[in-house]
Amino acid sequence: MRAILGRSYPRIIGANRDRSWLFYDTVLPLLGTIAFVFVYKTLGAPERFIGYVIMGGAATAFWMNVMWAMAAQFYWDKQGGNLELYMIVPCGIPAILLGMSFGGFVGTMIRAVAIVLIGSLLFGVRYAVTDVPVFLLVFGVAIVAIYGLGVTFASLFLLWGREAWHMAELFMEPVFLASGFYFPVRALGFWAAMGTSIIPLTLALDAMRQLMFAGSHPALLPVWWELGGLAALAVLFLVVARLSLRKMEFLARREGRLSLRF
Amino acid sequence: MAEAVVPPGRAGRRESALRTWWRVVRVSYWLGWQVESNWTDPLLFFIYSVARPLGGVLILVFMYFVVASGGRGPVLGFFVVGTALWPFVVRGMMGTAWGHIADREHFKTLRYIYSSPIPYRAYLVGRSLAQATSAVAPAVITLLFGRYVLGVGLHAATIDLPYTLVALVLGIAGIVALGLVVVSAAFLISGEAWRMPEGVGAALYLVCGAIFPVTTLPRLLHPVAEAFPLTWWLEAMRRGLLGPETVKSFAWADPGPVLLYQALVTLAWIALASLVFGVAEQRARQLGILDQESMY
Numbered sequence: 405m406r407a408i409l410g411r412s413y414p415r416i417i418g419a420n421r422d423r424s425w426l427f428y429d430t431v432l433p434l435l436g437t438i439a440f441v442f443v444y445k446t447l448g449a450p451e452r453f454i455g456y457v458i459m460g461g462a463a464t465a466f467w468m469n470v471m472w473a474m475a476a477q478f479y480w481d482k483q484g485g486n487l488e489l490y491m492i493v494p495c496g497i498p499a500i501l502l503g504m505s506f507g508g509f510v511g512t513m514i515r516a517v518a519i520v521l522i523g524s525l526l527f528g529v530r531y532a533v534t535d536v537p538v539f540l541l542v543f544g545v546a547i548v549a550i551y552g553l554g555v556t557f558a559s560l561f562l563l564w565g566r567e568a569w570h571m572a573e574l575f576m577e578p579v580f581l582a583s584g585f586y587f588p589v590r591a592l593g594f595w596a597a598m599g600t601s602i603i604p605l606t607l608a609l610d611a612m613r614q615l616m617f618a619g620s621h622p623a624l625l626p627v628w629w630e631l632g633g634l635a636a637l638a639v640l641f642l643v644v645a646r647l648s649l650r651k652m653e654f655l656a657r658r659e660g661r662l663s664l665r666f
Numbered sequence: 667m668a669e670a671v672v673p674p675g676r677a678g679r680r681e682s683a684l685r686t687w688w689r690v691v692r693v694s695y696w697l698g699w700q701v702e703s704n705w706t707d708p709l710l711f712f713i714y715s716v717a718r719p720l721g722g723v724l725i726l727v728f729m730y731f732v733v734a735s736g737g738r739g740p741v742l743g744f745f746v747v748g749t750a751l752w753p754f755v756v757r758g759m760m761g762t763a764w765g766h767i768a769d770r771e772h773f774k775t776l777r778y779i780y781s782s783p784i785p786y787r788a789y790l791v792g793r794s795l796a797q798a799t800s801a802v803a804p805a806v807i808t809l810l811f812g813r814y815v816l817g818v819g820l821h822a823a824t825i826d827l828p829y830t831l832v833a834l835v836l837g838i839a840g841i842v843a844l845g846l847v848v849v850s851a852a853f854l855i856s857g858e859a860w861r862m863p864e865g866v867g868a869a870l871y872l873v874c875g876a877i878f879p880v881t882t883l884p885r886l887l888h889p890v891a892e893a894f895p896l897t898w899w900l901e902a903m904r905r906g907l908l909g910p911e912t913v914k915s916f917a918w919a920d921p922g923p924v925l926l927y928q929a930l931v932t933l934a935w936i937a938l939a940s941l942v943f944g945v946a947e948q949r950a951r952q953l954g955i956l957d958q959e960s961m962y
Contacts, residue, residue, distance in 0.1 A: 428861040435868040439877060443726060446741065446878040449733040483772065570705060574714050577721030586725055591732045 411503025437461030474554030552641030694792025830906030840895030
């Protein structure tokens with residue numbers, strides 16, 4: 405527990421020593437989000453589509469945190485020389501990763517709320533959440549699933565050098581597409597959307613949109629089914645993360661890649 | 667024989683400087699290409715190169731389809747050309763800045779490159795051109811995807827090849843100039859230098875008519891959009907590739923004046939980049955922060 409809090413400290417408290425992240429982590433994602441809002445405005449789309457885009461912008465903040473500050477984090481730590489230290493501390497890597505997840509979630513939550521608030525105020529979007537407890541439950545389970553996925557990726561990225569950077573970049577637009585960040589995922593087709601539901605944000609966004617735009621959102625599955633799917637993904641990724649972390653750490657040690665920087 | 671012993675005159679020195687520039691651009695282009703591409707095998711590099719722009723265009727296509735209920739229109743061509751060309755900006759402009767920052771902070775080679783007897787600007791131009799070259803494959807694939815899968819009107823009859831090529835060359839020059847301006851800022855920033863190029867790219871993505879016509883922006887931002895060479899480049903490329911049926915950001919201008927405006931704005935940015943780069947470089951040297959690391 406102390407290790408978890410210790411690793412989350414720089415992400416929650418330390419980050420506030422240099423507040424430039426307020427600009428870079430809220431304004432910048434907002435610029436991309438606004439660009440997609442203008443696309444819907446060009447197309448003359450109804451207001452709920454602008455709400456979709458703003459929610460997609462908030463989801464982008466979480467996805468980028470998971471890819472850059474979870475999956476690829478060990479790559480940065482390799483460059484900075486921290487990875488070797490993590491490997492020899494007695495708390496073990498899982499506690500470090502949990503601390504990264506907790507700290508990352510708190511920081512990203514602030515960013516996501518800022519994106520939703522500023523975006524909604526700028527474009528006058530209103531939301532009517534029909535069932536707040538279920539909405540919060542979906543969000544909570546989705547966060548566990550997505551950070552579980554982040555830990556799984558972190559173990560894979562442990563083996564990589566320069567590839568880590570490029571692979572994290574590769575998982576941007578294709579994932580935004582597959583998970584329906586900016587449009588209802590049902591538009592991909594039922595079976596394609598079911599396939600991309602392996603990414604937790606697909607089901608999470610669809611369920612939350614159903615609760616926010618009840619009656620007008622073309623749902624992929626009923627909300628409770630999606631909640632069940634998210635819970636299954638959360639368990640799956642936590643188990644896979646635990647197993648792959650052990651395996652990849654062993655491989656990385658055996659192949660001497662733990663301190664290989666380039 | 668007499669020519670060989672005569673000390674080089676003014677003309678001789680100028681030719682020598684040009685030759686040095688050319689050599690440095692050529693070698694740094696090669697180096698840039700190696701840095702960008704040799705981290706994996708060619709197949710994965712190709713997939714990596716095309717996946718993001720194709721993902722980008724498909725996002726827009728699905729956004730279009732959910733609103734237009736499957737119908738097709740000229741705005742689809744607007745999306746395809748904008749998304750196909752944007753990797754030139756991402757790689758040519760943002761990539762140049764990231765290259766500079768990576769040399770400084772990641773590979774820690776900037777001090778050796780900078781202190782070697784080469785013009786650093788030429789080195790950056792070569793790196794920028796290498797980055798831009800890596801955008802050719804995604805651009806071509808995205809355009810072909812638009813033509814054959816989405817049925818966008820990219821036909822031999824509508825493509826004005828000479829016009830498009832001139833617009834492309836001017837566009838690359840504008841991107842390199844913007845890249846030098848961003849590097850100038852990176853000279854003076856340390857802590858958030860990694861994120862700054864992305865910020866500039868995001869802002870340009872919003873104001874330059876990359877994925878929607880400039881006319882959709884609030885009127886206040888129209889002069890801002892017109893001040894950037896990218897806006898005119900994207901408009902000229904759409905006119906050149908899609909013909910007169912394309913959705914226009916500047917409906918009042920014919921293709922000729924669009925190209926002329928692009929050339930003028932690009933020239934202005936080249937002059938500005940030269941000035942800003944010199945000032946920022948001098949300032950960074952005075953402050954002793956040219957190779958300052960952020961210890962990310």
